[in-house]
Amino acid sequence: MSGIIFFLFFFSTGVAFAHSIEVQPIEGDPGIVARYADGAPAAFVGVNIIAPDSDRVFQEGLTDREGRFVFLPSTHGIWRIHVDDGMGHTAHTEVPVGTISSPSTQPVTHLPRGWALVTGISVIWALFSTCGWWRARRK
Amino acid sequence: MVLVAATILGGPVGSHAHEFWLDASEYRPDTAAEITIYLRGGHYFPASALAPADRVIHRLTATSSAGTRDLSSTTEKRERRASLVISDPGLHRIDLVLQRPQLEKPDAWARLLLVPSGSTSDPAQYASGKGLEILPLMPIETARVGHSLLINVIRDGIAVKARIQIVAAGGGVAWVDSMPEQPAAFTPRKPGRHLATVTDGGQTATLMFDVQP
Numbered sequence: 501m502s503g504i505i506f507f508l509f510f511f512s513t514g515v516a517f518a519h520s521i522e523v524q525p526i527e528g529d530p531g532i533v534a535r536y537a538d539g540a541p542a543a544f545v546g547v548n549i550i551a552p553d554s555d556r557v558f559q560e561g562l563t564d565r566e567g568r569f570v571f572l573p574s575t576h577g578i579w580r581i582h583v584d585d586g587m588g589h590t591a592h593t594e595v596p597v598g599t600i601s602s603p604s605t606q607p608v609t610h611l612p613r614g615w616a617l618v619t620g621i622s623v624i625w626a627l628f629s630t631c632g633w634w635r636a637r638r639k
Numbered sequence: 640m641v642l643v644a645a646t647i648l649g650g651p652v653g654s655h656a657h658e659f660w661l662d663a664s665e666y667r668p669d670t671a672a673e674i675t676i677y678l679r680g681g682h683y684f685p686a687s688a689l690a691p692a693d694r695v696i697h698r699l700t701a702t703s704s705a706g707t708r709d710l711s712s713t714t715e716k717r718e719r720r721a722s723l724v725i726s727d728p729g730l731h732r733i734d735l736v737l738q739r740p741q742l743e744k745p746d747a748w749a750r751l752l753l754v755p756s757g758s759t760s761d762p763a764q765y766a767s768g769k770g771l772e773i774l775p776l777m778p779i780e781t782a783r784v785g786h787s788l789l790i791n792v793i794r795d796g797i798a799v800k801a802r803i804q805i806v807a808a809g810g811g812v813a814w815v816d817s818m819p820e821q822p823a824a825f826t827p828r829k830p831g832r833h834l835a836t837v838t839d840g841g842q843t844a845t846l847m848f849d850v851q852p
Contacts, residue, residue, distance in 0.1 A: 544739040562740065586692030587737060587746060588657050607832055616838070629643060 501568070509540050521591040523583050530597050531570030534563055545585035548602045552577025552597075582618035658683045658836050658845050659691055661751035663723075666832075666849040667780070670728045670755050676701075678712055678735060678749070679731050681756035685808040687718040697738035697745060702767075703728045725753070730760040734767065745770060748844040754780040768796040772802065773835050773846040776822055782850045784827050790815070791822040792837050792844075798822075801837045806830040807850075819850045 510584070520537045534542035544562045547569045551558040563569045573579055576598025584590045659680040666672045676698070681688030692713040696719075699710045705726050710733075711723040725731060735749040749768050754760045760778050775782075776789040792801035798819040805813045805830045815823035817837075827833065828852040 504781040532694065539839075544741045546692075565741075582691070585696035587659070588691075 521583055521585065521589045523581065523591040523593045524594045525593060526568065526570065529570050530579065530581070530595055532581050532593060533566060534567040534569070534591065534593065536589070541565065542583065542589070543567055543587060545583055545589075548582040548584075550580040550582070551575065552579060603627050642848055647723070648750050648757075649704045650689055658684070658734070658833075658834070658843060659747055660684065660739060660834050660845045660847050661749045662832070662847055663733075663751055663753060664793060667754060667756040668725050668753065670725050672683075673722060673724045674753075676710065676712075676721040676723050676733055676751070678721070679717075681717075682808055684806050685832060689717055690714050690719045695737050695746070697736040698734065699736075700734050702729055702734065725755055728755050728758045730754055730758075730764050731769075732765065736770075744840060747842060750774070750845065751847045752779045754778075766793060766796065768793075770795065771837065771839055771842050773837055773844055775846075775848065776787040779848050780851075782827060782848060784830055784850060784852055786823045787826045789822045789824055790835065791838070792817045796837065799839065802841055804836045806834045806836075808834075 521534055521542050523532050523534045532547070534545060536542055542563055543565045545567070547561050547563055548617055549555050549559040549571050552575060558574070559571050560571065579595045579597055580592065581595055582590070582592045600622060611618070640698060649654060657680055659678065662679055663697070664675040665672070665747060671708035677687070678691060679687035681845070682740040699712055700707050701710055703726060711718040716753055723731070723733070731753040733751040733753065736745050737747040737749075750773070752760070752765060754777075754831040754851040756841070760780060762776055766772055766774050766780070772793050774791045774793055776791055782788050790803060791798050793799065793804065798817070800819060801817050803815050803817055803823055803825070803842060805815065805825055807827070808831045809829040811829060813825060815825050830850050830852040833848055833850055835848070837844050
Protein backbone atom coordinates (compact mmCIF):
# COMPACT_ATOMS: atom_id res chain seq x y z
CA MET A 501 0.00 0.00 0.00
CA SER A 502 2.84 2.40 0.84
CA GLY A 503 4.15 1.88 -2.65
CA ILE A 504 0.81 2.89 -4.10
CA ILE A 505 0.65 5.98 -1.91
CA PHE A 506 4.21 6.89 -2.87
CA PHE A 507 3.29 6.53 -6.52
CA LEU A 508 0.10 8.52 -6.14
CA PHE A 509 1.90 11.34 -4.38
CA PHE A 510 4.18 11.91 -7.30
CA PHE A 511 1.45 11.24 -9.82
CA SER A 512 -0.81 13.78 -8.19
CA THR A 513 1.74 16.54 -8.58
CA GLY A 514 0.90 16.40 -12.23
CA VAL A 515 -2.44 18.05 -11.60
CA ALA A 516 -0.88 21.25 -10.37
CA PHE A 517 -2.47 24.28 -11.95
CA ALA A 518 -2.11 26.59 -9.00
CA HIS A 519 -0.77 29.49 -11.08
CA SER A 520 -1.88 28.86 -14.64
CA ILE A 521 -3.13 31.62 -16.90
CA GLU A 522 -6.75 31.89 -17.98
CA VAL A 523 -7.62 34.00 -21.00
CA GLN A 524 -11.04 35.45 -21.85
CA PRO A 525 -12.03 37.45 -24.94
CA ILE A 526 -13.06 41.03 -24.21
CA GLU A 527 -16.71 41.47 -25.04
CA GLY A 528 -17.26 43.94 -27.86
CA ASP A 529 -13.59 44.49 -28.65
CA PRO A 530 -10.98 42.43 -30.44
CA GLY A 531 -8.82 41.59 -27.49
CA ILE A 532 -8.34 39.50 -24.40
CA VAL A 533 -7.94 39.76 -20.67
CA ALA A 534 -5.49 37.36 -19.03
CA ARG A 535 -5.53 36.38 -15.39
CA TYR A 536 -3.65 33.93 -13.25
CA ALA A 537 -5.70 31.18 -11.66
CA ASP A 538 -5.62 33.03 -8.33
CA GLY A 539 -7.38 35.97 -9.99
CA ALA A 540 -4.37 38.27 -10.22
CA PRO A 541 -4.05 40.09 -13.55
CA ALA A 542 -1.42 38.59 -15.82
CA ALA A 543 0.26 41.96 -16.19
CA PHE A 544 2.95 42.60 -18.78
CA VAL A 545 2.97 39.08 -20.18
CA GLY A 546 3.79 38.38 -23.83
CA VAL A 547 0.98 38.21 -26.42
CA ASN A 548 1.17 36.91 -29.99
CA ILE A 549 -1.67 37.55 -32.45
CA ILE A 550 -2.11 35.20 -35.42
CA ALA A 551 -4.38 36.36 -38.25
CA PRO A 552 -7.10 34.11 -39.74
CA ASP A 553 -5.82 31.56 -42.26
CA SER A 554 -2.22 32.35 -41.40
CA ASP A 555 0.57 30.89 -39.33
CA ARG A 556 2.57 34.09 -39.17
CA VAL A 557 2.56 36.44 -36.20
CA PHE A 558 0.43 39.49 -37.07
CA GLN A 559 1.31 41.42 -33.94
CA GLU A 560 3.12 40.89 -30.68
CA GLY A 561 3.29 42.83 -27.47
CA LEU A 562 2.58 42.79 -23.76
CA THR A 563 -0.64 42.92 -21.79
CA ASP A 564 -1.23 46.05 -19.74
CA ARG A 565 -1.22 46.25 -15.96
CA GLU A 566 -4.72 44.76 -15.82
CA GLY A 567 -3.80 41.86 -18.09
CA ARG A 568 -5.62 43.32 -21.13
CA PHE A 569 -4.53 43.39 -24.74
CA VAL A 570 -6.57 44.92 -27.56
CA PHE A 571 -5.58 44.91 -31.21
CA LEU A 572 -6.80 46.36 -34.53
CA PRO A 573 -7.64 43.47 -36.86
CA SER A 574 -7.12 43.87 -40.59
CA THR A 575 -9.69 41.30 -41.69
CA HIS A 576 -12.67 39.27 -40.57
CA GLY A 577 -12.26 35.76 -39.24
CA ILE A 578 -11.02 33.83 -36.25
CA TRP A 579 -7.94 35.41 -34.73
CA ARG A 580 -5.74 33.24 -32.55
CA ILE A 581 -4.12 34.73 -29.47
CA HIS A 582 -1.28 33.12 -27.56
CA VAL A 583 -0.24 34.34 -24.11
CA ASP A 584 3.09 33.48 -22.47
CA ASP A 585 4.51 35.05 -19.32
CA GLY A 586 7.99 33.68 -19.99
CA MET A 587 7.90 31.67 -16.78
CA GLY A 588 6.05 28.60 -17.93
CA HIS A 589 2.49 29.90 -17.82
CA THR A 590 0.82 29.91 -21.22
CA ALA A 591 -2.69 29.95 -22.66
CA HIS A 592 -4.34 30.55 -25.96
CA THR A 593 -7.78 31.50 -27.20
CA GLU A 594 -9.62 32.46 -30.36
CA VAL A 595 -11.32 35.77 -30.96
CA PRO A 596 -13.91 36.06 -33.74
CA VAL A 597 -13.89 39.30 -35.69
CA GLY A 598 -16.69 40.33 -38.05
CA THR A 599 -19.65 38.25 -39.21
CA ILE A 600 -18.67 34.74 -38.27
CA SER A 601 -21.62 32.37 -38.26
CA SER A 602 -20.85 30.34 -35.15
CA PRO A 603 -17.67 31.56 -33.62
CA SER A 604 -15.99 29.73 -30.81
CA THR A 605 -15.88 32.30 -28.07
CA GLN A 606 -14.88 29.77 -25.46
CA PRO A 607 -11.30 30.35 -24.37
CA VAL A 608 -8.91 27.45 -24.64
CA THR A 609 -6.93 27.51 -21.45
CA HIS A 610 -5.34 25.26 -18.95
CA LEU A 611 -7.64 23.13 -16.82
CA PRO A 612 -9.01 25.26 -13.95
CA ARG A 613 -7.77 24.28 -10.54
CA GLY A 614 -11.15 23.02 -9.32
CA TRP A 615 -11.53 20.71 -12.28
CA ALA A 616 -7.95 19.57 -11.86
CA LEU A 617 -8.77 18.62 -8.27
CA VAL A 618 -11.90 16.71 -9.28
CA THR A 619 -10.00 14.98 -12.07
CA GLY A 620 -7.20 14.02 -9.71
CA ILE A 621 -9.60 12.60 -7.10
CA SER A 622 -11.38 10.64 -9.83
CA VAL A 623 -8.14 9.17 -11.08
CA ILE A 624 -7.06 8.18 -7.56
CA TRP A 625 -10.47 6.65 -6.90
CA ALA A 626 -10.21 4.66 -10.10
CA LEU A 627 -6.73 3.44 -9.20
CA PHE A 628 -7.79 2.33 -5.73
CA SER A 629 -10.85 0.62 -7.19
CA THR A 630 -8.75 -1.20 -9.76
CA CYS A 631 -6.32 -2.25 -7.04
CA GLY A 632 -9.16 -3.55 -4.87
CA TRP A 633 -10.71 -5.44 -7.77
CA TRP A 634 -7.36 -6.96 -8.63
CA ARG A 635 -6.77 -8.11 -5.05
CA ALA A 636 -10.27 -9.57 -4.77
CA ARG A 637 -9.76 -11.40 -8.02
CA ARG A 638 -6.51 -12.97 -6.75
CA LYS A 639 -8.30 -14.27 -3.63
CA MET B 640 -8.37 5.77 2.59
CA VAL B 641 -10.25 8.87 1.46
CA LEU B 642 -8.33 10.96 3.99
CA VAL B 643 -5.05 9.64 2.68
CA ALA B 644 -6.11 10.35 -0.88
CA ALA B 645 -7.26 13.85 0.01
CA THR B 646 -4.04 14.55 1.85
CA ILE B 647 -1.94 13.29 -1.00
CA LEU B 648 -3.86 15.27 -3.56
CA GLY B 649 -4.47 18.37 -1.52
CA GLY B 650 -0.88 18.97 -0.56
CA PRO B 651 0.70 18.96 -3.97
CA VAL B 652 -2.07 20.92 -5.65
CA GLY B 653 -1.70 23.73 -3.17
CA SER B 654 2.03 23.85 -3.15
CA HIS B 655 3.41 22.46 -6.37
CA ALA B 656 3.17 25.34 -8.76
CA HIS B 657 6.29 25.08 -10.83
CA GLU B 658 9.39 26.71 -9.46
CA PHE B 659 12.65 28.01 -10.82
CA TRP B 660 15.95 27.09 -9.25
CA LEU B 661 19.68 27.39 -9.79
CA ASP B 662 21.89 24.35 -10.01
CA ALA B 663 25.62 23.83 -10.51
CA SER B 664 27.87 21.27 -12.11
CA GLU B 665 29.86 21.20 -8.83
CA TYR B 666 28.95 22.28 -5.34
CA ARG B 667 32.47 22.19 -3.86
CA PRO B 668 34.55 23.33 -6.85
CA ASP B 669 38.25 24.04 -6.71
CA THR B 670 39.38 27.64 -6.74
CA ALA B 671 40.01 28.85 -10.32
CA ALA B 672 37.81 26.07 -11.70
CA GLU B 673 35.23 26.90 -14.33
CA ILE B 674 31.82 25.48 -13.57
CA THR B 675 28.38 25.60 -15.18
CA ILE B 676 25.43 27.29 -13.51
CA TYR B 677 22.02 25.98 -14.61
CA LEU B 678 18.77 27.96 -14.54
CA ARG B 679 16.06 25.36 -14.31
CA GLY B 680 12.34 25.16 -13.71
CA GLY B 681 9.43 22.76 -13.56
CA HIS B 682 7.16 20.72 -11.34
CA TYR B 683 9.41 17.72 -10.89
CA PHE B 684 12.70 18.75 -9.29
CA PRO B 685 15.45 17.95 -10.19
CA ALA B 686 14.29 17.48 -13.80
CA SER B 687 14.07 20.75 -15.66
CA ALA B 688 11.01 21.20 -17.87
CA LEU B 689 11.30 24.84 -18.77
CA ALA B 690 13.72 27.72 -18.97
CA PRO B 691 12.80 31.31 -18.12
CA ALA B 692 12.50 33.61 -21.13
CA ASP B 693 15.05 36.35 -21.76
CA ARG B 694 12.56 39.10 -21.03
CA VAL B 695 11.85 37.95 -17.47
CA ILE B 696 15.48 37.52 -16.40
CA HIS B 697 15.96 40.71 -14.44
CA ARG B 698 19.37 39.82 -13.02
CA LEU B 699 21.72 36.87 -12.76
CA THR B 700 24.69 37.65 -10.55
CA ALA B 701 27.57 36.02 -8.72
CA THR B 702 28.67 37.61 -5.46
CA SER B 703 31.92 36.77 -3.70
CA SER B 704 34.55 38.64 -1.71
CA ALA B 705 35.72 40.03 -5.06
CA GLY B 706 32.36 41.78 -5.53
CA THR B 707 29.22 41.23 -7.59
CA ARG B 708 29.30 40.52 -11.30
CA ASP B 709 26.62 39.87 -13.86
CA LEU B 710 26.46 36.48 -15.55
CA SER B 711 25.09 35.91 -19.03
CA SER B 712 23.13 32.76 -19.81
CA THR B 713 21.98 30.97 -22.93
CA THR B 714 19.05 28.64 -23.45
CA GLU B 715 19.89 24.96 -24.00
CA LYS B 716 16.77 22.89 -24.53
CA ARG B 717 14.75 23.10 -21.30
CA GLU B 718 17.21 25.04 -19.19
CA ARG B 719 19.59 27.96 -19.36
CA ARG B 720 23.30 27.77 -18.71
CA ALA B 721 25.92 30.23 -17.55
CA SER B 722 29.62 29.82 -17.00
CA LEU B 723 31.29 30.81 -13.74
CA VAL B 724 34.96 30.87 -12.82
CA ILE B 725 35.53 30.42 -9.09
CA SER B 726 37.61 33.52 -8.62
CA ASP B 727 38.47 33.22 -4.94
CA PRO B 728 38.27 30.61 -2.19
CA GLY B 729 35.35 32.15 -0.28
CA LEU B 730 31.58 31.86 -0.61
CA HIS B 731 30.04 32.37 -4.06
CA ARG B 732 26.40 33.41 -3.88
CA ILE B 733 24.56 33.06 -7.17
CA ASP B 734 21.31 35.03 -7.44
CA LEU B 735 18.61 35.00 -10.08
CA VAL B 736 15.81 37.57 -10.11
CA LEU B 737 12.81 36.93 -12.36
CA GLN B 738 10.64 39.93 -13.08
CA ARG B 739 8.17 40.69 -15.84
CA PRO B 740 9.09 43.81 -17.83
CA GLN B 741 7.52 47.01 -16.46
CA LEU B 742 6.45 45.29 -13.25
CA GLU B 743 7.80 47.04 -10.16
CA LYS B 744 8.40 43.92 -8.07
CA PRO B 745 10.10 40.63 -8.88
CA ASP B 746 8.06 37.50 -9.50
CA ALA B 747 10.66 35.16 -8.07
CA TRP B 748 14.14 34.82 -6.67
CA ALA B 749 16.43 31.81 -6.92
CA ARG B 750 19.68 31.36 -5.04
CA LEU B 751 22.57 28.93 -4.99
CA LEU B 752 25.32 28.88 -2.39
CA LEU B 753 28.71 27.51 -3.47
CA VAL B 754 31.61 27.03 -1.10
CA PRO B 755 34.88 25.99 -2.78
CA SER B 756 36.49 22.81 -1.54
CA GLY B 757 38.60 23.24 1.57
CA SER B 758 36.85 26.52 2.42
CA THR B 759 34.26 27.52 4.96
CA SER B 760 31.53 30.11 4.72
CA ASP B 761 30.00 32.65 7.05
CA PRO B 762 26.15 32.62 7.15
CA ALA B 763 26.25 36.38 7.70
CA GLN B 764 27.21 36.63 4.03
CA TYR B 765 24.23 34.65 2.76
CA ALA B 766 21.63 37.44 2.78
CA SER B 767 21.36 40.36 0.39
CA GLY B 768 18.70 42.09 2.48
CA LYS B 769 16.50 42.57 -0.59
CA GLY B 770 13.27 40.75 -1.34
CA LEU B 771 12.28 37.31 -0.11
CA GLU B 772 15.19 35.12 1.01
CA ILE B 773 15.66 31.65 2.46
CA LEU B 774 18.50 32.00 4.89
CA PRO B 775 20.45 29.12 6.45
CA LEU B 776 21.70 30.14 9.87
CA MET B 777 24.57 27.66 9.83
CA PRO B 778 27.46 27.23 7.37
CA ILE B 779 25.78 25.53 4.43
CA GLU B 780 28.79 23.30 3.78
CA THR B 781 28.14 21.66 7.18
CA ALA B 782 24.71 20.36 6.11
CA ARG B 783 24.76 16.62 6.73
CA VAL B 784 22.33 13.74 6.85
CA GLY B 785 20.81 13.43 10.31
CA HIS B 786 22.01 16.83 11.47
CA SER B 787 19.51 19.64 11.99
CA LEU B 788 19.89 22.68 9.76
CA LEU B 789 18.36 25.94 10.98
CA ILE B 790 16.71 28.08 8.33
CA ASN B 791 15.04 31.48 8.45
CA VAL B 792 12.90 33.28 5.90
CA ILE B 793 13.43 37.01 5.64
CA ARG B 794 11.80 39.73 3.60
CA ASP B 795 13.85 42.85 3.03
CA GLY B 796 16.12 41.74 5.86
CA ILE B 797 13.39 41.07 8.42
CA ALA B 798 12.44 37.56 9.57
CA VAL B 799 8.88 36.59 8.61
CA LYS B 800 6.53 33.68 9.23
CA ALA B 801 6.68 31.20 6.38
CA ARG B 802 6.29 27.55 5.45
CA ILE B 803 9.30 26.15 3.65
CA GLN B 804 9.00 23.18 1.33
CA ILE B 805 12.20 21.19 0.94
CA VAL B 806 12.53 18.58 -1.80
CA ALA B 807 15.47 16.19 -1.97
CA ALA B 808 16.78 15.34 -5.43
CA GLY B 809 16.87 11.72 -4.34
CA GLY B 810 13.16 11.80 -3.44
CA GLY B 811 11.17 12.99 -0.44
CA VAL B 812 9.44 16.21 0.52
CA ALA B 813 9.41 17.99 3.90
CA TRP B 814 7.65 21.08 5.12
CA VAL B 815 9.05 23.12 7.98
CA ASP B 816 7.74 26.33 9.53
CA SER B 817 9.84 29.39 10.18
CA MET B 818 8.72 32.04 12.65
CA PRO B 819 10.24 35.48 13.22
CA GLU B 820 11.43 34.44 16.67
CA GLN B 821 12.17 30.82 15.85
CA PRO B 822 13.87 29.52 12.71
CA ALA B 823 12.78 26.31 11.05
CA ALA B 824 14.79 23.16 11.77
CA PHE B 825 15.26 20.78 8.87
CA THR B 826 16.95 17.41 9.29
CA PRO B 827 18.06 15.95 5.94
CA ARG B 828 17.49 12.23 5.49
CA LYS B 829 19.29 11.86 2.18
CA PRO B 830 22.54 13.24 0.81
CA GLY B 831 22.64 15.31 -2.35
CA ARG B 832 20.95 18.38 -3.70
CA HIS B 833 17.97 19.88 -1.90
CA LEU B 834 15.57 22.56 -3.13
CA ALA B 835 13.95 24.81 -0.54
CA THR B 836 10.97 26.88 -1.69
CA VAL B 837 8.92 29.54 0.02
CA THR B 838 5.99 31.56 -1.31
CA ASP B 839 4.81 34.82 0.20
CA GLY B 840 2.59 37.54 -1.19
CA GLY B 841 2.50 35.98 -4.65
CA GLN B 842 6.29 35.88 -4.85
CA THR B 843 8.51 32.84 -4.63
CA ALA B 844 12.06 32.28 -3.46
CA THR B 845 14.12 29.12 -3.84
CA LEU B 846 17.44 28.02 -2.41
CA MET B 847 19.52 25.12 -3.65
CA PHE B 848 22.01 23.50 -1.31
CA ASP B 849 23.94 20.28 -1.07
CA VAL B 850 23.80 17.80 1.82
CA GLN B 851 26.81 15.64 2.62
CA PRO B 852 26.40 11.97 3.69
